[in-house]
Structures are given as C-alpha cells and as structure tokens.
Amino acid sequence: MRPLPHFEYHRPVKCISALKLLSSLNNAKILAGGTDLLPQMRDDVFNPNHIIDINNITELCNIEKKNKLISLGSTVNLLQISNSSIVKENLPALHEATSQMGSPQIRNRATIGGNICNASPAADSAPPLYVYKSEAVIKSIDETKTIPINQAFKGPKINCLEPDELITEIRVPIPPPHSASCFIRIGRRKAFTLSIVSAAVYLEMEDTKCIDARIAFGSVSMTPIRVHAVEDLLKEKEISDELIDEVCELTIDSVNPITDIRGTAEYRKDMCGILVKRAIKKTLELV
Amino acid sequence: MNISFMLNGEKVELEINPNQNLVDMLRLELRITSVKKGCELGECGACTILLDGLPITSCLVLAPQVEGKHVTTIEGLEKNPLMIDLRESFIENGAVQCGFCTPGMLISAYSLLRDNPHPSEEEVKKGIVGNICRCTGFTKIIQAILDTAERMADE
Numbered sequence: 402m403r404p405l406p407h408f409e410y411h412r413p414v415k416c417i418s419a420l421k422l423l424s425s426l427n428n429a430k431i432l433a434g435g436t437d438l439l440p441q442m443r444d445d446v447f448n449p450n451h452i453i454d455i456n457n458i459t460e461l462c463n464i465e466k467k468n469k470l471i472s473l474g475s476t477v478n479l480l481q482i483s484n485s486s487i488v489k490e491n492l493p494a495l496h497e498a499t500s501q502m503g504s505p506q507i508r509n510r511a512t513i514g515g516n517i518c519n520a521s522p523a524a525d526s527a528p529p530l531y532v533y534k535s536e537a538v539i540k541s542i543d544e545t546k547t548i549p550i551n552q553a554f555k556g557p558k559i560n561c562l563e564p565d566e567l568i569t570e571i572r573v574p575i576p577p578p579h580s581a582s583c584f585i586r587i588g589r590r591k592a593f594t595l596s597i598v599s600a601a602v603y604l605e606m607e608d609t610k611c612i613d614a615r616i617a618f619g620s621v622s623m624t625p626i627r628v629h630a631v632e633d634l635l636k637e638k639e640i641s642d643e644l645i646d647e648v649c650e651l652t653i654d655s656v657n658p659i660t661d662i663r664g665t666a667e668y669r670k671d672m673c674g675i676l677v678k679r680a681i682k683k684t685l686e687l688v
Numbered sequence: 689m690n691i692s693f694m695l696n697g698e699k700v701e702l703e704i705n706p707n708q709n710l711v712d713m714l715r716l717e718l719r720i721t722s723v724k725k726g727c728e729l730g731e732c733g734a735c736t737i738l739l740d741g742l743p744i745t746s747c748l749v750l751a752p753q754v755e756g757k758h759v760t761t762i763e764g765l766e767k768n769p770l771m772i773d774l775r776e777s778f779i780e781n782g783a784v785q786c787g788f789c790t791p792g793m794l795i796s797a798y799s800l801l802r803d804n805p806h807p808s809e810e811e812v813k814k815g816i817v818g819n820i821c822r823c824t825g826f827t828k829i830i831q832a833i834l835d836t837a838e839r840m841a842d843e
C-alpha cells in the first residue's frame with residue numbers, strides 16, 4: 402500500500418481556531434473520521450500539505466434537540482447518531498440509515514459531516530437528510546451561512562465548500578405528528594456494502610390522504626436526489642394500491658442512473674420503482 | 689512530534705511522524721505485532737483494536753490522534769474473563785486457522801458481547817461484519833462467539 406504523504410498535523414480545540422487554520426494554510430484538508438480521507442490520500446486523490454484534525458472541538462460533536470429542530474454537530478459519528486434516542490424517535494429514516502452504514506469499526510469513526518463532505522452520490526445519510534429538509538451550517542472565518550442539504554452535493558465526490566469553509570452543524574426540523582418516514586436500500590450483500598440504490602420516503606398524512614410527500618434516492622444520479630414529479634403525484638391524494646403502482650411507474654421513468662460495477666442502469670431504474678413502493682408501504686404502516 | 693497515551697493500561701510517550709498511522713506505530717515503534725495489516729482501507733478489520741473502548745480499524749487513525757486516549761490490543765485483555773472465554777471458545781470450535789484475522793476478530797467479538805451479552809446469530813454476524821476471514825468461512829467463528837455468550841450467560 403502506498404504510504405501516506407508528508408503533511409503537517411494540526412489539532413485545534415476550538416472551531417474558530419480551525420477556521421483560522423483553514424483560511425491561512427495552503428492545501429489543507431479537514432480530518433474527521435478519516436474513513437474516506439485516508440484511503441483517498443493513499444490513492445493520491447488528495448495530497449494535502451496540512452491536516453486539520455477537528456475531532457477535539459467539543460462544539461462540533463453534540464446532538465441536541467432545540468425547539469423545533471434537531472442539531473447534529475458535524476463531527477458526531479454514525480454510532481452516536483444510531484444510538485441517539487432523539488434521532489430514533491424523531492428521525493427514524495436517519496437512524497435506520499446510519500445504523501447500517503459501514504461496519505461497527507467504521508461507524509465508530511465516520512462522521513455525519515464527513516459523509517456529506519465526501520459527497521458520494523451513494524452517501525446513505527443523504528436520502529434521509531434530504532427528505533427531512535435538513536440544512537447544513539457552513540462557517541468560514543468571515544461568514545456563517547445555512548444552506549439546504551442538497552446544495553452541499555455538487556457532483557460525484559464534489560461538495561460545495563470553498564477551501565476556507567467548514568460544515569459545523571446539520572439542522573433537521575422535527576417532523577410533525579401524523580408523519581412518518583423510512584429508509585431502505587439494496588446492496589450486493591446485506592451489510593458493509595455500497596448501496597446499489599437507496600431510498601428515503603417521508604409522508605405527512607391526514608387519515609388516508611397524503612398532505613406532503615418527499616422521496617429521495619441515492620446512487621442513481623451524480624448526487625443524491627429528490628424526485629419532485631413523483632412527490633407531486635402523491636400530494637393531496639388518497640393513497641391507494643393503484644396510486645402506489647402509478648408512483649412506481651413514474652419513478653422508473655424519472656430516474657436516470659448509470660451502469661457501473663455494482664449494477665446496470667436498467668436494474669437501478671427497476672429497483673427505484675420497487676424500493677419506492679416498499680418504502681411507501683412501510684411508511685404508511687408507521688404513520 | 690511527541691505524543692502520550694495509554695497502551696493496555698500503561699502510559700506510553702513516543703516521538704512520531706504525523707503521517708504514520710496507528711497500526712504502523714503499534715507494529716513498528718511499539719512492536720505490538722498482534723495488530724495485523726490487511727488492506728489499510730478500513731475494510732478487512734485485521735487491524736481492529738479498541739480506542740477508548742470502541743473497536744476501530746487502526747489503519748484509519750493517524751498516530752497523533754491517540755494523544756490522551758486509551759488504546760487496547762488483545763494483549764491488554766489477556767486477563768479479562770470475557771476475552772479468556774472467547775479465546776478458549778475460538779480454539780475449541782476451530783475458529784482459528786491461519787490466525788491472521790484472529791486478533792481483530794477477537795476484539796470485535798469482545799466488543800459485541802460486552803455490549804450485547806445475548807446476541808442472536810444475526811447480531812453476531814453484524815457484529816463481525818467488519819472483519820474478514822479467508823479461512824474458516826465464518827461459521828466456526830460465529831459458533832465460538834455464541835458458545836461464549838451462552839457460557840457467560842450462565843454465570
């Protein structure tokens with residue numbers, strides 16, 4: 402295995418210190434869990450002169466319920482998310498996704514911020530974050546801004562961050578009662594595998610009538626995506642088996658995945674239809 | 689740079705290069721060769737150790753990141769009753785062939801049973817999903833873990 406490149410290691414304990422380092426250092430990379438960064442450094446994808454380890458910044462590693470939203474610090478790891486009762490009770494799709502990502506060893510290190518910044522279209526935390534209309538808080542030394550989570554993903558492995566920016570927090574509005582959500586995915590095996598297709602569904606219901614529907618897929622486009630045309634089909638409608646079949650057909654027509662080593666485009670299209678059907682049925686049971 | 693951390697209950701102070709990962713530091717600087725290198729990508733689990741009590745792949749941790757932390761390898765668990773039972777169980781069940789996956793597998797098994805003393809077979813499989821074994825086909829490893837769970841439950 403090729404060795405890691407030489408770099409200077411920095412260990413800020415405050416967010417402001419990390420931001421100062423990011424703004425002053427040339428060719429610096431943020432180190433959180435390291436589960437994506439280190440392999441990519443060995444693969445020569447990244448060759449940083451500086452590594453800024455943000456795992457010791459306490460401001461970044463909390464899960465909090467504040468008023469109407471849940472705040473996830475960007476260095477919160479997947480184990481903490483999957484163990485969190487706040488997340489399990491309020492954001493079940495995120496709980497389901499994070500509980501099955503990677504392996505126990507990976508979950509003990511990998512962070513929610515890192516999963517987003519790595520910006521793989523197959524990021525399993527993304528479909529749930531998308532359907533919950535989450536936001537990412539991005540800080541630099543001069544500015545703090547909040548963006549809808551989908552804007553963090555610009556393309557395959559391309560995030561929206563400028564070199565001096567850091568994601569500090571993910572904010573997720575707490576879903577209202579009479580709503581439910583779930584996450585479902587398929588891979589080449591049952592665990593510790595990249596998703597071939599992943600899906601999250603969120604439904605707000607009034608009895609059998611759907612008031613709001615949000616559907617997101619991973620691994621079927623250059624970024625995780627919502628499928629608004631399919632969502633519109635469900636809104637303000639009574640959800641019947643016939644409607645679900647229509648949703649399945651429209652989903653297949655609405656996605657344009659690629660063929661890669663994990664599956665063909667045709668298979669992925671079909672699986673989007675199957676997963677959306679299963680996810681809607683599962684979500685309806687949870688409402 | 690200098691770092692200071694706890695290794696198997698004892699304080700270690702060391703001068704390291706930041707671009708060395710934890711598995712190399714343990715093997716090359718500290719001569720703890722029970723920690724194996726398989727893939728250096730966090731996918732095979734051969735390098736699994738406990739960091740502050742949690743199983744992690746030491747190939748994905750940089751040496752300076754253990755500053756102030758507790759690192760535990762199987763040597764540090766030699767007197768631990770759960771680990772002792774697991775090791776016996778692995779031997780009895782034929783869960784060790786070449787032995788390369790074994791230290792990491794034991795750490796994962798130990799962590800699983802410590803947190804979930806009565807796992808189902810599915811839970812055992814999920815608990816060791818981060819550890820690849822090329823020899824045993826996993827069945828004997830799973831059985832060894834279940835046997836230990838049963839024995840420890842009786843106590």
